[in-house]
Amino acid sequence: MKLITRYSPVAIHFGSLESRLLQLAGGPGGWKVHAHASAGAQGSLRHASAVEHLLQALSHKKLRGKDALIATSGEASAVNLVPMDPAQRSRLQQTLQETAARAINDPEGISYRYLPLAGGAVDHAQREEFLLLTSGQSENRRCTEAAESMQLRAVGLEYSAFPTARALHAMHGPSEDPWGFLQLGMDRSLFGIVHEGEMRFLKPMQSNGQSLLQTVTAALPELPNEEAMQHPTVATLQQNAVGHAVEILHALRLESEGMAQEIRACLRHFSARHKGARLASVTLTGFGAALPEVENALDHALSIPTSVARPFSELGIQAPAEILAEEHLWCTPLGLALRGES
């Protein structure tokens, strides 16, 4: 019997298609899911709608007054890689401010954060690189107000790639080799590299989950009913894909090859800056990760071990079946919940 039951902060991810809430109970020795809910909502005003659904789903849970960690993704936030010559170092703030202002257009203003990406000893003759993260003030306000309307205390607001990388880092454990992750969101994809427990590279990709979905849907025979045709779910697609692997792989060839080329370019850049470091593996997360045959297509195209993220299973977190069925979609809330845990 445990004398003190620990609870993680309430993690809320306002995704572009769905918002998810997660709270863990237990501790580093053994976590289990205490509360979880998801609500579909889209658009810039999705937060209020999501909160309404989440509150209904979690009315029996005592979450009032808890600390909440929030992640956001979508069009209201942006990520940029900013190279900086040593001679221009004095203009760093100005350059970052200008880049952030170009990335997001928000009438309430923008806020930005940046991180240097160099790992180990910095060669002063080499160009520095900064990861610039920009978010609109209106997006930040909506996120914090949404948390407050749930009577939660917002204590953190991150760009979704960081909690995702945190959850995957916990899943991979301490590793000497760098590893990558490909977050295949519905309207945006990101490729990131983590080395020695720190984010060393992060870049938006051209392809996204929507283009993959269109390709897969086109390769499959027509779905049986009208509603399924208009709003196909991953489950119905997977069900319909049985016996059509060859067709899907063929259809995904161009898409996956294009994505692999982009990733290879990123890897060349990373390798040049990190003394020839090579990726040990690539982990897929987000909506597009579970589309039929995407994992195989990317694995074949990249020639790097590629797998869909299963952090709950890998970390032994007791979770209900609906989470275990789509673990790749719960990486961001899990990473938020694990923030601050050693």
Next chain:
Amino acid sequence: MKTADFLPPEAFAEHLDRRRTPKRLAWLCTWALLGLSATFALEWEVQAQVSQARQAQAPDAPVQQARAEMDRVYGAMNAYAVSMDPLTDHLSLPQVGALLTALPQLLGQEAELEDVLWKHEVVRRGRNVQSAQLLLRITAEVRGETALISLPEQLRVDTGFTSVKTIRTEVLPENRDSVRLELEFRAPLELPLNSQQGSVR
């Protein structure tokens, strides 16, 4: 992993501080429990030692019984001690026997010892003894003037008394060569005092 947080860093720092509170309470409780345990252990040890000391001080029942029996026997014996052991009383008296036999010789060949009186002269104030002396008075007829003058000093040296004084002289009409002397010998009484009666034994 470093992150980019769009909220002020103080918010998350305060969150971490709040999360530490149960751990702090747990540590506090642990230390309090340790302190209490140590206190109780110390008290238990002290009680054990006190009990051990009391047990060691308490007399054995057979010893106590034997001591009471001995006291009773001594009490019974004391009542008869004086009558049962006259030798003790006799031995406690001053030893002047040798002096009495030697006195005629010390006084001279033609001297006659007429009277001998000895006693203890004790001066008391309340229950305290201020002085105790052995007093010896003799009356003797001695012949010759030389003896009259030098006899006290001669006797003091020979007997070892502290002082020897002539307290009375009497001319004898029937024998004009002789004179009757009364001599007083004094010496500190070095006999033990009777503590029960406050007197000299």
